Amino acid sequence: MNSIYGEDLETFRDTVRSFFERELAPRLPYFEEHGLDRAFWHAAGRAGLLGSQVPEVHGGADAGPLAAMIISEELGHSTAAGATGSSLNADVLTSMLVENGSAEQHRRWFPGILTGDITQALAVTEPQAGSDVSLLRTSALRDGDDYVVNGSKCFITNGAKADLIYTVVRVMPGAGARSLTVLAIDANTPGITRRRTRTSAFKACDTGEIFFDDVRVPAGDRIGPEGGALAIFRSIMSMDRLQLSARSLAAAETAFELTLTHCRDRRLFGQRLIDLQNTQFVLASVETELKVGRAFLDSLIVRARDDKLSADEGAMAKIWLPEMEARVMDACIQLWGGSGMMEEMPIARLHAASRVQRIYAGATELMKAQIARRYLEE
Amino acid sequence: MLEYRSPWETEDTDAFRTTVRRFFETEVAPYEKRWAEQQHVDKEVWRKAGDLGLLCTSIDEAYGGVGASFAHELVIAEEQARASDTAFGVILGSTMAIPILLHAATEDQKKQWIPKLATGEGILGFALTEPGAGSDAKQVQTRAVRDGDDYVINGSKTFISNGYNANLCMVVARTLSESGADEGLSMFMVERETTPGYRVGSILSKVGQRGQDTAELFFDDMRVPSANLLGRIPGQAFAQLKRGFLTERTIIGLMSVANAERAVELTVEYTKQRRVFGEALFDLQNTRFKLAECHAQARVARVFIDDCVVRLMNGTMDTPTASMAKLFCTEMQNRVMDECLQLHGGYGYITEFPIARMWADARVQRIYGGASEIQKEIIARSL
Secondary structure, eight states: OOOTTOHHHHHHHHHHHHHIIIIIGGGHHHHHHHOOOHHHHHHHHHTTOSOTTSOGGGTOOOOOTHHHHHHHHHHHHOHHHHTTTTGGGTHHHHHHHHHHSOHHHHHHHHHHHHHTSSOEEEEOOBTTBSSOGGGOOOEEEEETTEEEEEEEEEEETTTTTOSEEEEEEEEESOOSGGGEEEEEEETTSTTEEEEEOOOSSOTTSOOEEEEEEEEEEEGGGEESSTTOHHHHHHHHHHHHHHHHHHHHHHHHHHHHHHHHHHHHHOEETTEEGGGSHHHHHHHHHHHHHHHHHHHHHHHHHHHHHTTOOOHHHHHHHHHHHHHHHHHHHHHHHHTTGGGGGBTTSHHHHHHHHHGGGGTTTSOHHHHHHHHHHHHHOO | OOOOOOTTOOHHHHHHHHHHHHHIIIIIGGGHHHHHHHTSOOTHHHHHHHHTTOSSTTSOGGGTOOOOOHHHHHHHHHHHHHTTOOSSTHHHIIIIIHHHHHHHSOHHHHHHHHHHHHHTSSOEEEEOOBTTBSSSGGGOOOEEEEETTEEEEEEEEEEETTTTTOSEEEEEEEEEOTTOOEEEEEEEEEEGGGOTTEEEEEEOOBSSOTTSOOEEEEEEEEEEEGGGBTTSOTTOHHHHHHHHHHHHHHHHHHHHHHHHHHHHHHHHHHHHHOEETTEEGGGSHHHHHHHHHHHHHHHHHHHHHHHHHHHHHHTOOOHHHHHHHHHHHHHHHHHHHHHHHHTTGGGGGSTTSHHHHHHHHHGGGGTTTSOHHHHHHHHHHTO
């Protein structure tokens, strides 16, 4: 395989893939019922899946941003792993900490992040605020050495169980983008209540609602400066979008492979499903789209590797690859007939999981609006 | 929105619509979540529907039906779509299986079974599909071997709607005479409660339509009286089935259109109250244009399907047109659902929101009732 990632990362891919086969798939029914447990996170830590960007001086692999891309691709490839949603995409949060956290915060949190003793979540979304972060209401009032936080968050990946919740709050008195601030809140802090949200596609993900009731957060747990949230996100968003796009591509590639095999096995009207011209043409279109998608993603991976990936490129990836994934999933699932409508079939899982790719972490519409801003300049 | 009235609507169907809407609001919608979790409707809903005349509505009173027009059945299909319900499997029976029964069965057979189906005491299943026989329905392996006055049936069926609750099941099997001669595919009515060897397997866990009790059925040396062979002549199943296809395909098309219209309605409502970037989501040009496209597509499909329905009712519907109805409308429905879900943002992915369920429910419309590919083949044959 002539991979853009190179040999070391492909070896890492083998590690990730066998980790999912060994630690995730066999316990999937348990995880779908209860969410992920500490034992799982510890196993992930031992396998080297956590904190790949943590600098060596803190015990990390300092592997650069592409290790996280490998994990994302494998999340797309494995339907069992896919059920965890983007719980295992926490590396984008770790990189946020690497870039924006203080030395003291690094010392405090990196070791636990690496072992799985500290799991992370990013809490931005609120019921009335999705695409429009200016509508965020969760507030933080400065009181001596602390911030007192009140408000609520919803649809938070890992939110129901994460140990460290990077929460976007509005530091009061304040309004507009300049008051939005990231606080790294310890989930054990008094005043926090959480509820697990059951979702149909990501059953093994600890998606959570989080309620903050006079929660005291030491000022030392603020990430970056007051009002720094949007700048912090700008620094991680491109990679987050690229990772999700890689997942879309890998999932689409997997759907194609499974469907090709199915079409060779399934018999009807005295022949194999693959012998019908319609089937051949549908699969040929799908494979062509995958090839185009892979070329596009690879070109962006090269730019990301050289730290040159632009925000617009990340946005374009997040528009095109999930939409391509949707076309591929739709075409592939049709070829399974009634069996594709059965929930436990891998193709059904891949298809169901794909829909949210166009919505979360920045909806397609938001990506288009961002790109178009350039047209309005000058 | 422009007021639109279907040409088949009358004052009578208007009055009936009020009754039907109330039925779905009070006897169906409140149970949606429960039925989705247990993956079947509670049997009582069939009785309640029977009490209100929602079963066998267009069937002759001589057989225990309500004796109303076919348009009344369409009202039921539309109101079910409006309620975002796919659990209550009433339409399959009234618009597909029962018309087949009416054409295939002898007078005695009609009088034996249809009255029960009208009250809701009888819940109907239709068992054709098998693991190895989907689009290629002729590959049915279930066998019915003549033995004295009975047929002994062995085999299995899958993806059977109402399969868990059904106590009356039309089973398609390959008939063999006592001497082993292949007599072709026949349809039998099997009364579950009095027939040993009829086994309901698991309720199948589906991606959508989760309250609908789709199940596997197993027939283990199941003895069925030869009096239960529909029409009393073996080998007639495909001729009998053909009668149901025109109606089934047209009605699936109607369901698609009604669902798409409802999705647009819900999405307009949602986007008008959702605020984003200082205005209603509806006021953003992208939203308006997407909804305009969806509304236009649904309207064009509505006019087409109403034309098909009128043809069906006056006996001028033909095979390729019914296939076009099914193909075109189901594919339009899926495109519209996808756009409408997107406009709900994250909430579009949360099952409490009807659009999330409607999106998941829509996908199978392009597969069951004859997959899109089959419909294309049928249409192509007429060219």
